[in-house]
Amino acid sequence: MLNYTIRRLILAVPTLLFIALTIFLLLELAPGDPVAHMPLTIPPEVRELMRKALGLGEPVHIRFWKWLVQFFWVEPQVFIDWLTTKSAIAGILPDTQFYVSCAGGDLATCDARILSWQFRSPVMDIVLQRLPQTLWVVGTAYLVAIVIAIPVGVYSAYRQYSWFDNAGTFITMVGFSVPPFFSGVLVIVIFSVQLGWFPSIYDTTHRVTDWDSFVFQLRQMVMPVMVLALQITSQISRFMRASMLDNLNQDYVRTARAKGMTEPTVVLVHVLRNSMIPVVTVIALGIPSIFGGAIITEQVFKVNGIGEMLIKAIEANDIPTVQTLTFIFAVLIVVFNLIADLLYGILDPRIRYD
Amino acid sequence: MLDTAASPAPEASAGAARPLVEVRGLKMYFPIHTGLLRRHTGDVKAVDDVSFDILEGETLGLVGESGCGKSTCGRAVLRLYDITAGSIRLEGREIGQLSQEALRPLRPRMQMVFQDPQASLNPRMTVASIIGEPLVEHTSMSRAERLERIWELMDAVGLNRDFANRYPHEFSGGQRQRIGIARALALNPKFIVCDEPIAALDVSIQAQVVNLLEDLQEQLGLTYLFISHDLSMVRHIADRVAVMYLGRIVELAPRDDLYAEPLHPYAKALLSAVPEPDPKIARAARRIILKGDVPSPANPPKGCNFSTRCPRVMEICRRIDPALTEVAPGRQVACHLYTDASESAEETAPERGESNDTRQQGEEE
Numbered sequence: 125m126l127n128y129t130i131r132r133l134i135l136a137v138p139t140l141l142f143i144a145l146t147i148f149l150l151l152e153l154a155p156g157d158p159v160a161h162m163p164l165t166i167p168p169e170v171r172e173l174m175r176k177a178l179g180l181g182e183p184v185h186i187r188f189w190k191w192l193v194q195f196f197w198v199e200p201q202v203f204i205d206w207l208t209t210k211s212a213i214a215g216i217l218p219d220t221q222f223y224v225s226c227a228g229g230d231l232a233t234c235d236a237r238i239l240s241w242q243f244r245s246p247v248m249d250i251v252l253q254r255l256p257q258t259l260w261v262v263g264t265a266y267l268v269a270i271v272i273a274i275p276v277g278v279y280s281a282y283r284q285y286s287w288f289d290n291a292g293t294f295i296t297m298v299g300f301s302v303p304p305f306f307s308g309v310l311v312i313v314i315f316s317v318q319l320g321w322f323p324s325i326y327d328t329t330h331r332v333t334d335w336d337s338f339v340f341q342l343r344q345m346v347m348p349v350m351v352l353a354l355q356i357t358s359q360i361s362r363f364m365r366a367s368m369l370d371n372l373n374q375d376y377v378r379t380a381r382a383k384g385m386t387e388p389t390v391v392l393v394h395v396l397r398n399s400m401i402p403v404v405t406v407i408a409l410g411i412p413s414i415f416g417g418a419i420i421t422e423q424v425f426k427v428n429g430i431g432e433m434l435i436k437a438i439e440a441n442d443i444p445t446v447q448t449l450t451f452i453f454a455v456l457i458v459v460f461n462l463i464a465d466l467l468y469g470i471l472d473p474r475i476r477y478d
Numbered sequence: 479m480l481d482t483a484a485s486p487a488p489e490a491s492a493g494a495a496r497p498l499v500e501v502r503g504l505k506m507y508f509p510i511h512t513g514l515l516r517r518h519t520g521d522v523k524a525v526d527d528v529s530f531d532i533l534e535g536e537t538l539g540l541v542g543e544s545g546c547g548k549s550t551c552g553r554a555v556l557r558l559y560d561i562t563a564g565s566i567r568l569e570g571r572e573i574g575q576l577s578q579e580a581l582r583p584l585r586p587r588m589q590m591v592f593q594d595p596q597a598s599l600n601p602r603m604t605v606a607s608i609i610g611e612p613l614v615e616h617t618s619m620s621r622a623e624r625l626e627r628i629w630e631l632m633d634a635v636g637l638n639r640d641f642a643n644r645y646p647h648e649f650s651g652g653q654r655q656r657i658g659i660a661r662a663l664a665l666n667p668k669f670i671v672c673d674e675p676i677a678a679l680d681v682s683i684q685a686q687v688v689n690l691l692e693d694l695q696e697q698l699g700l701t702y703l704f705i706s707h708d709l710s711m712v713r714h715i716a717d718r719v720a721v722m723y724l725g726r727i728v729e730l731a732p733r734d735d736l737y738a739e740p741l742h743p744y745a746k747a748l749l750s751a752v753p754e755p756d757p758k759i760a761r762a763a764r765r766i767i768l769k770g771d772v773p774s775p776a777n778p779p780k781g782c783n784f785s786t787r788c789p790r791v792m793e794i795c796r797r798i799d800p801a802l803t804e805v806a807p808g809r810q811v812a813c814h815l816y817t818d819a820s821e822s823a824e825e826t827a828p829e830r831g832e833s834n835d836t837r838q839q840g841e842e843e
Contacts, residue, residue: 375597378558383612383661384585387578394600473645474601 125469128477132462143454144195147447148188156441158241178241191447194238199248202237206252242442250433251449257328258417258429265349266414269356270407276357277364277403281372282391292361299358308351308424315347322347326427348425352418356410363406367399374398401471408464412456497531497567498669498701499555504528504564504574506547506554510776522776524550526725527564529802532669537695537702539716539733541709541748545772547725548705549593552671555703556588557581568669586616586665591691593674595654599646605632605657606642612664631660634697635690652683659690663698671703676711684708688715709752713737718808721745724783725775727802731809741811743788744768782814790815 159166159174166174179187237246280289316324323344332338371377372395380394417431426432430449437445469475505528507521524547532538540548554561557573566574568588573581592598599608609628613619619627629639635656646654655675662670672691676684688711694700706712712719713733720730721742729742740746747766754760768787773779779786785795794814802812 375592375594376600378553379590379592379598379658379661380600380611381578382556382558382585382590383615384582384665385611385615386582389615397602398600472602474647 125466125477128469129462129466132465136458136462140451140455140458143458144192144451145188147450147454148191149184151443151447152184158441158443161440191238191444194236195448195451198236199238202246203248238444238448240437240442240445242437242440242445247445247448250445251430251452254428254430254433255415257326257427258422258431259414261326261345261348261422261425261427261429262352262414262418264345265352265418266356266410268349269353269360272353273357273360274364274403277361278368278391278396278399280361281365281368284369289365292365296358296362299354300362302354304351304355304418304421305424307354308348308421311347311351312424324425326425328428348421348427351424352421359410360403360406364399364403367402368395371395371399401468404467404471405464408460408467409457412453412460415456416453496534498534498569499532499703500565500567501531501555502529502565504551504554504566505562506550506559507562520776521562522774523725523778524775525554526775526778528722528725528727530720530727530730532701532703533717534668534701535695535699536717537704537715539712539719540703540705540722541707541712541719542722543707543748543772545775546722547775548707548722549673551722552590552673552703552705556590556671558590583616586612587667588669588671589662589665589667590671590673591655591658591662591675594678595651595658596646596678598658599654599661601646604643604645605637605649608646608657609661609664612661616665627664631663634663634694635660650683651679652686655679655683655687656690659687659694663694666698667700669701669703671705673705674707675704676708677706684711691715709749721748724772724778726783726812727810728784728813729809729811730802731811735806735809741805741809741816742784742813743790743815744784747789782812 157175158178158180159171162171162174175181179190182190238248239245240247240250243250276292280292283289312324315321321343324347326344326348330337330341330344332341377390377395380390385394415430417429417434419431419435421427422429422431423435434446434449436442437449465477469477504525505523506525507523509518510520510522511517512519526547528551530538540551542548550559553559555566557566557576557578560578561574564574565572568584571584573584576584603611606625606628609631610624613624613627625642628642632639632642637653637656637660641649641653646657649657655678658675675691676687679687691702691704692715695702702715704712704715716733718730718732719736720727721736721740721744722728723744729736729740729745731741736745737749740749743766747768750764750766754763766789768789770787773783773786779796781797782788782791782795782800785791788795792814798814800812800814800817802810803817804810805816
């Protein structure tokens with residue numbers, strides 16, 4: 125297993141380099157100008173100077189190489205330094221003296237980092253600012269979805285074609301087909317405008333300090349979480365149901381019944397444990413999407429998370445931000461693919477990697 | 479009538495044996511739903527009014543071609559299905575209509591060895607947990623006692639104790655079937671249904687597994703219902719043999735009698751298909767080749783189920799279903815050729831269940 129993991133990690137390096145190049149070239153080929161949204165009164169030669177100042181004057185391969193150095197050499201150093209001084213987890217470690225706040229002054233280190241063209245501030249700093257919102261909203265939605273989807277899927281399969289299964293199948297079909305820009309607006313109209321139960325805008329500046337502010341935090345999270353959870357639940361419960369149905373008719377289930385096991389043991393120990401194998405990998409493969417944020421849902425509820433950051437960067441032709449975010453998603457997908465494969469090996473004794 | 483004490487066995491060799499399992503009028507129908515409203519429009523009559531006894535310590539062979547309902551019959555007898563109708567008595571206790579929950583405490587008495595040893599073992603459980611799980615459920619053994627029992631069972635079926643922590647996929651087919659047998663034996667059952675236990679194994683392993691089953695029967699006094707399509711293997715292991723066709727038993731006879739002289743035309747045709755190793759005899763033997771296909775069990779023919787393919791079909795066969803009747807001591811056949819024409823004409827289909835019981839009484843006297 126260890127050998128397999130190391131081999132996969134080594135193989136991930138060329139894969140990720142290729143992905144980075146592809147993203148870079150795609151963005152290069154895409155039309156758009158980072159200074160296009162500037163006032164029209166700026167004369168063309170000044171515009172050209174502004175482009176040069178953003179680093180656009182250099183050839184493609186130089187810019188790609190610079191980005192690689194920034195991403196793989198400068199940013200990790202800064203990140204380690206941030207971990208050892210600022211973070212709660214590793215703040216006790218000795219200071220490595222790399223991280224310098226760009227607001228503070230030392231522009232030499234700051235300029236070496238990947239800078240957003242919109243904000244003129246390091247992309248990774250913005251990511252770290254935006255990540256908590258996304259993790260709270262999308263992560264909670266994912267957890268809620270799993271907690272709902274697994275029992276629903278299990279029971280639907282166990283009572284196949286019952287009214288519960290038919291209703292569940294219908295609702296998951298609707299939940300899977302209705303896009304969040306519709307369901308999101310719909311719940312805003314119903315629960316914020318008509319009933320006035322929940323705020324329609326997610327306030328990211330809100331701080332949880334006491335019970336009341338915690339209740340407010342919960343109330344503002346309900347709608348985005350539910351809209352996202354509906355989609356994820358639909359997907360996972362369908363997987364769960366199909367996987368359970370595959371296993372319920374297996375001979376070993378009949379063996380378990382013939383042994384005289386109780387029905388809960390048969391279903392929850394024998395069938396569920398075998399059915400969870402594909403579902404767990406689907407769940408693991410979905411985790412990068414938590415970090416990726418939910419672009420549309422974040423827009424609808426004005427959650428300024430990672431998804432919102434990406435869409436704004438695309439609108440503003442902020443190529444370093446788009447490149448970096450997309451590449452981070454790619455890394456997460458590659459890593460969670462590996463984790464899903466390893467989980468498969470742990471859960472299913474028939475699969476062994478060596 | 480079913481009082482076991484008053485019923486001398488039909489078989490002389492069995493001596494004081496009494497029926498361990500008594501099956502009367504067993505029916506297992508699988509409903510067919512069709513149309514927009516998924517209305518119940520018919521049934522697949524997988525097992526249609528089957529009656530037989532299995533004596534304590536004997537092996538009853540159940541043979542027939544694919545799809546004739548032998549496996550369904552075996553599972554229905556163990557109540558792995560909720561049966562449509564009929565009575566099943568195990569050690570004198572009626573289990574035909576018990577709920578699955580009420581059956582659970584009785585499961586240790588009756589077990590099953592399945593056809594596919596790969597599919598019938600949970601792939602995520604080790605051998606020790608597969609064999610030990612029923613012990614956890616039905617006994618109050620300590621962990622150490624349980625492990626001792628698991629090892630004892632593994633020894634009994636000829637598996638190395640060191641394999642206890644391996645998973646089923648790490649074994650060969652024959653070893654897996656041994657695990658399946660050890661699992662079935664864990665709770666000291668009286669009655670084991672062997673559902674084609676050797677069909678998935680290659681020939682050299684088949685003999686080992688069958689010999690193991692025979693040895694265990696001798697040591698533990700087990701009673702088997704041995705379902706198979708391998709007629710030579712049934713001849714080897716069974717004391718009595720029941721031949722099934724399209725959900726019915728057409729002939730039930732002691733093994734030697736059946737193989738020496740099958741009575742029912744279907745049994746004749748089936749047994750003529752057994753390969754004969756001696757080429758001289760093989761050349762002289764005449765195979766009876768049946769024409770046509772097996773009718774659908776969802777829509778069986780009127781009258782005798784075999785009337786559409788029977789080489790000796792008579793007019794009466796297409797009208798009246800022959801009941802399983804004793805024609806010689808211990809031999810039962812469901813065929814108009816062996817029953818008095820006037821007698822069978824009196825029997826009408828709805829009365830068949832009753833007439834079976836009368837026949838049973840007659841046999842027992």
